[in-house]
Amino acid sequence: MKYSQKIETLKLSVNGDETGQLIALESNKAVVPFDIKRVYYIYDTTPGTVRGHHAHKKLKQLLVATSGSCTIVCDDGKEKREFILDWPNKALYVEGMIWRDMKNFSKGAVLMVLASEYYDENDYIRDYNVFLKELKNIKK
């Protein structure tokens, strides 16, 4: 099976004036390179909690902390990189076989995720050793 792997930080364009700020996200336009099939958000996280601990085989996601902040740890099997999402115009695009953890949720943080597929447990890899093993199958 051929897997993809991509991580990209993005600055979202803001429509703002003295009354406030507005950011719009649309499928297959500007920064969302997929049909948005699902939106979910993580909030009310327990202080100190670390979530995630999984990779996806195919899923494409755009992550935005619409309120507060959190850190996304992305591991492509070779190196780990940390991304701080701390403003609604900062987004992180993550595609495919990236092991991800989410941590350092601030009080009141809301992490919104746009996803390219409906929820499918079969797309998850929840065992790190299986993740590393599967990565060896990537054909370049």
Ligand code: TYD
């Ligand atoms: P999970 O993806 O493990 O959360 P996180 O990556 O934040 O640690 O999902 C947590 C639970 O929610 C799990 O029981 C699956 C369920 N879930 C859905 O039903 N639909 C969804 O779109 C997502 C992302 C999770």
